[in-house]
Amino acid sequence: MMPQRADELSDEQLMSRLGGPEVEAALSKLYDRYSRTVYGVGLKILGDRSLSEELVQDVFLKVWRSSSTFNPSRASFSTWLYMVTRSVAIDLYRKRAHRVHQIPDGETHVLTTRDPSEGPQEVVDESWLSWRVSRALEVLDVPHKEVIHLAYFEGLSQREISERTGVPLGTVKSRTASAFKSLRGELAVGDTLQEAIR
Amino acid sequence: MKCAEIHPNLTAFVLGGLEPEEAAEVRRHLASCPSCRNELRELQKVSHALEAAPPPADPPSYLKDEILSRVRAEALYPSTKADSSSLVERRRSSKTSRFNRLKDLRIVLPSAAAAAVVAMITLGVFFGFMREEPPVATIQLVPTPQEAAALNGYWGVAEIRPQPSGNQQVELKLNNFEEPKPNSYYELWFVSGEKRISAGSFTSVSQGEIRVLLNVPPEASNYHTLLITEQHIDNDSAPGEEVALKGEVP
Numbered sequence: 001m002m003p004q005r006a007d008e009l010s011d012e013q014l015m016s017r018l019g020g021p022e023v024e025a026a027l028s029k030l031y032d033r034y035s036r037t038v039y040g041v042g043l044k045i046l047g048d049r050s051l052s053e054e055l056v057q058d059v060f061l062k063v064w065r066s067s068s069t070f071n072p073s074r075a076s077f078s079t080w081l082y083m084v085t086r087s088v089a090i091d092l093y094r095k096r097a098h099r100v101h102q103i104p105d106g107e108t109h110v111l112t113t114r115d116p117s118e119g120p121q122e123v124v125d126e127s128w129l130s131w132r133v134s135r136a137l138e139v140l141d142v143p144h145k146e147v148i149h150l151a152y153f154e155g156l157s158q159r160e161i162s163e164r165t166g167v168p169l170g171t172v173k174s175r176t177a178s179a180f181k182s183l184r185g186e187l188a189v190g191d192t193l194q195e196a197i198r
Numbered sequence: 199m200k201c202a203e204i205h206p207n208l209t210a211f212v213l214g215g216l217e218p219e220e221a222a223e224v225r226r227h228l229a230s231c232p233s234c235r236n237e238l239r240e241l242q243k244v245s246h247a248l249e250a251a252p253p254p255a256d257p258p259s260y261l262k263d264e265i266l267s268r269v270r271a272e273a274l275y276p277s278t279k280a281d282s283s284s285l286v287e288r289r290r291s292s293k294t295s296r297f298n299r300l301k302d303l304r305i306v307l308p309s310a311a312a313a314a315v316v317a318m319i320t321l322g323v324f325f326g327f328m329r330e331e332p333p334v335a336t337i338q339l340v341p342t343p344q345e346a347a348a349l350n351g352y353w354g355v356a357e358i359r360p361q362p363s364g365n366q367q368v369e370l371k372l373n374n375f376e377e378p379k380p381n382s383y384y385e386l387w388f389v390s391g392e393k394r395i396s397a398g399s400f401t402s403v404s405q406g407e408i409r410v411l412l413n414v415p416p417e418a419s420n421y422h423t424l425l426i427t428e429q430h431i432d433n434d435s436a437p438g439e440e441v442a443l444k445g446e447v448p
Contacts, residue, residue, distance in 0.1 A: 023269060023273060024266050024269065024270065027265070027266065027269060028262065028266060031262050031265065035256075035257050035261070035262070036254075036255070036256055036257070037252070038257075039252075039255060039256070039257040040251075040252025040253060040254070040255060041252050043252055043253055043255060044250075044252040044253070052257070053257060053258060053261055056257045056261055056265075057261060057264065057265055060265045061265060061268060061269070064269050126250070129247065129250040130250045130251065130252050132247075133247050133248060133250050133251040133252075134251060134252050137251060148248075149254065151210070151213045151215050152213060152245075152248050152251075153251075153254060155214075156215065157210075157214075157215040157216070157217065158210045158215040158216065159217060161215070170206075173206050173207065173209075173210055174206060176209045176210055176213070176215070177205070177206055177208070177209040177210075179209075180209045180212075180241055180244050180245075183244050183247075183248075184240065184241075184243075184244050187244065187247055
């Protein structure tokens with residue numbers, strides 16, 4: 001029987017391979033699937049690019065080192081990874097609180113934009129919704145992701161999207177509606193998962 | 199207009215992406231159609247959720263290689279793999295990411311320089327290969343008054359060497375340095391008035407000499423006081439108040 005390629009495996013199957021000889025291929029695939037979400041959520045809650053990069057590194061090393069603690073019968077990989085990310089982000093948030101000090105002539109060193117009155121718990125709690133939305137967007141296929149990106153993040157009208165992409169207006173509208181339907185479904189699943197991890 | 203004709207436009211309406219005349223038609227229909235108003239509310243929930251979306255951004259491409267290199271190295275030498283729940287791992291993983299980013303500090307990660315960079319800990323190991331430059335400053339580290347009574351019998355110096363990258367390497371040589379309290383570690387700071395730059399953290403054992411290598415960004419050259427504080431793992435949101443050693447750059 002031909003061995004399965006990493007990109008054909010589920011997240012949970014990839015996790016089971018982190019303790020074996022295919023560790024790099026498995027971790028590489030998990031990274032491809034989730035690093036944007038971890039990084040994006042890091043940017044959202046930490047407000048600092050270098051800390052977000054540190055978050056990505058620490059999270060994926062922790063995924064590898066702690067892979068034996070992952071139990072797919074208790075939570076999906078995405079939910080488990082969110083919890084790992086959340087834990088590491090809290091640590092980094094606390095570190096930042098005392099490591100990012102004002103430095104003379106160093107505006108490049110002070111990148112935080114968060115309201116300092118918010119504590120780490122409150123800030124990180126926002127991250128679950130960010131995580132779910134990011135994952136819902138990640139699972140859209142490219143054409144659907146594109147229309148959402150252009151409509152929501154770039155603020156283009158449906159007609160402008162049609163002109164920009166060369167896709168007929170009717171198709172743009174149906175893709176936008178379809179993308180929203182998919183997001184709605186994914187976020188509904190996320191709500192269920194949220195209850196599961198409480 | 200019938201519901202079936204309105205539905206394809208509802209999502210675009212929520213996103214504000216319809217032409218003015220199309221939007222007006224949708225509004226007229228909504229005014230008289232409870233079913234479509236319900237659908238609109240559901241779509242608005244999704245639109246509202248999108249506000250929580252992280253900014254669409256990819257992490258730097260080198261990150262993946264660094265992580266896989268680290269995994270490869272630890273897989274080859276399992277003894278270097280840390281207990282995931284331990285302080286050692288926290289410091290090590292932090293150290294690793296910072297260490298690996300050194301080459302990119304100026305280009306990609308200027309703010310990382312404000313944080314601690316590298317902490318390498320040895321016990322009685324001679325780091326000859328890292329001594330290619332003579333120190334530009336040797337700082338005597340002395341116990342501060344409040345800690346002096348409990349920290350007899352050790353001495354410490356910090357040697358500073360400029361690096362080609364612009365960073366400064368700090369080598370701490372500490373003798374018989376007290377082991378930190380349980381769940382605590384030491385952190386080296388460069389201090390100027392109320393401002394501090396962390397140079398990284400380390401632990402210790404009470405017997406023998408330890409050598410610790412750290413790197414700080416070029417800005418640290420304007421910070422003339424060195425402090426080694428004891429930090430509790432659960433309270434690292436604030437600089438530790440328990441100062442173990444202090445030194446002044448001549």
